[in-house]
Amino acid sequence: MAIKFIKQDAAVLLDAYNARKDEYEALRATGKWSGAIYHAGVLVELALKLVICKNIGETKLPVMFQIHDLDLLLYCSGQRNNFLSQPNLRRNFDIVNKRWSMELRYKGATQTQADSDLVHQALLIHLTEFLLFYRSTFEVNYD
Numbered sequence: 001m002a003i004k005f006i007k008q009d010a011a012v013l014l015d016a017y018n019a020r021k022d023e024y025e026a027l028r029a030t031g032k033w034s035g036a037i038y039h040a041g042v043l044v045e046l047a048l049k050l051v052i053c054k055n056i057g058e059t060k061l062p063v064m065f066q067i068h069d070l071d072l073l074l075y076c077s078g079q080r081n082n083f084l085s086q087p088n089l090r091r092n093f094d095i096v097n098k099r100w101s102m103e104l105r106y107k108g109a110t111q112t113q114a115d116s117d118l119v120h121q122a123l124l125i126h127l128t129e130f131l132l133f134y135r136s137t138f139e140v141n142y143d
Helices: 010-029 033-056 070-076 080-085 087-099 102-106 113-125 130-138
Strands: 005-009 060-062
Touching (some): 010 033, 033 070, 033 102, 033 113, 087 113
């Protein structure tokens, strides 16, 4: 059975992650709370996809992982046990997961600054911030 891969390699996914992070920060700085939360979810999604690439030893993501279900991506990343053993990490992931969906692309300004601040703290501020934990997991040399 031949496995199909997406066209972009992990280095391109990492570049996309960094670009979405810059956009996330710009949206927060201008008070675009729904857009910031949408980008926060995309950051988590890209982080998990990069972890999957690393864990399966591939430089390209298999097409089967072109999904937007953060719980399923977490399971497929092989990191679920880390979450079960670190309640604060799981709580921070849940904060993002409960407020994010791909449908945010089609909604207006439905999220508040309080929602955005909560997501921001879960991603980047608390001691068990989700993105800082996973950045160390997926940052490898993809050259």
